[in-house]
Amino acid sequence: MKRLLLLVLFCWPLASGAVEDIYQFDSAADEHRFRELLVQLRCPKCQNQAIADSDAPISQDMREQVASMIRDGRSNEQIVDYFVERYGDFVNYEPPLTPQTLILWLGPMLAMLGGALLVGLQMRRARRIARGEDVL
Amino acid sequence: MQPRKGLWMFLPLLAFLGLAVLLASGLGRDTEELPTALAGKPLPEIQLPSLMRRGTEVSNELFIGHWTLLNVWATWCPTCYVEHPYLINLAEQGIRIVGLNYKDETDKAREYLASLGNPYIEVAIDESGSYGIDLGVYGAPETFVINPQGEVVLRYVGELNDRSWQQRFAPVWEKETQ
Numbered sequence: 001m002k003r004l005l006l007l008v009l010f011c012w013p014l015a016s017g018a019v020e021d022i023y024q025f026d027s028a029a030d031e032h033r034f035r036e037l038l039v040q041l042r043c044p045k046c047q048n049q050a051i052a053d054s055d056a057p058i059s060q061d062m063r064e065q066v067a068s069m070i071r072d073g074r075s076n077e078q079i080v081d082y083f084v085e086r087y088g089d090f091v092n093y094e095p096p097l098t099p100q101t102l103i104l105w106l107g108p109m110l111a112m113l114g115g116a117l118l119v120g121l122q123m124r125r126a127r128r129i130a131r132g133e134d135v136l
Numbered sequence: 137m138q139p140r141k142g143l144w145m146f147l148p149l150l151a152f153l154g155l156a157v158l159l160a161s162g163l164g165r166d167t168e169e170l171p172t173a174l175a176g177k178p179l180p181e182i183q184l185p186s187l188m189r190r191g192t193e194v195s196n197e198l199f200i201g202h203w204t205l206l207n208v209w210a211t212w213c214p215t216c217y218v219e220h221p222y223l224i225n226l227a228e229q230g231i232r233i234v235g236l237n238y239k240d241e242t243d244k245a246r247e248y249l250a251s252l253g254n255p256y257i258e259v260a261i262d263e264s265g266s267y268g269i270d271l272g273v274y275g276a277p278e279t280f281v282i283n284p285q286g287e288v289v290l291r292y293v294g295e296l297n298d299r300s301w302q303q304r305f306a307p308v309w310e311k312e313t314q
Binding site for chain 1: 171271
């Protein structure tokens with residue numbers, strides 16, 4: 001229990017320190033949406049960061065824009081579309097399935113299948129050796 | 137089993153070669169430059185104050201009927217100083233350049249043009265950077281080519297110089313404006 005508590009305490013600053021600017025929302029649900037959108041939108045300048053933890057000026061502006069759109073009552077989809085319209089699919093960390101992004105979606109699965117196949121073959125071979133069969 | 141083993145032996149090598157070719161093709165590619173989502177679309181609606189003509193506003197009409205460059209710049213942007221003489225050079229050749237003073241201090245921007253020269257026929261002030269977001273700007277300098285219908289033809293991120301002009305702009309500009 002003590003150890004679990006310690007772990008939680010250690011993780012605390014990671015969760016709350018991600019965004020330094022303070023944004024006020026009407027409800028906890030809006031605040032939650034804000035956090036979600038911040039990790040879904042990618043910083044166009046720094047490229048491998050979400051706008052949640054990027055210090056680039058453009059990320060600050062985008063956070064500001066997301067906050068004001070949430071206050072205006074726009075849906076998550078509308079907000080993501082707003083940025084995709086301006087910056088392209090690049091800014092969306094959940095890109096739509098298109099021929100160009102096919103490898104992003106299927107690549108990991110193919111790699112896993114390939115790996116499983118290799119392991120499977122290897123195990124079959126090991127079993128044969130164990131049974132004393134001639135595998136070579 | 138014997139004959140198959142021979143082929144299998146080369147599988148890791150083949151996988152390695154495939155991966156090597158794939159990765160090598162990515163080397164040296166400029167991933168910093170993103171394609172603009174606006175290509176072929178009309179320039180977003182401008183409603184911004186003019187830097188030089190105080191009290192007036194810049195509108196999309198400025199772009200109708202002429203080929204124009206839209207250059208995003210600021211006094212805090214080091215590369216903008218570097219490309220500035222080249223912009224003046226282009227302006228002297230009769231190329232229309234409209235400036236977008238992006239997230240800058242207006243007084244500093246006026247001083248900048250007064251001391252370094254003014255290549256722009258008009259400069260719009262985007263103090264908050266909201267028009268920059270409409271354009272998909274993520275850093276200055278950025279330069280857009282706008283056609284006489286007021287549509288975005290090309291976006292270039294980075295320093296405008298002889299090399300980037302020849303490589304990126306000239307093919308569009310010279311073909312269309314003649």
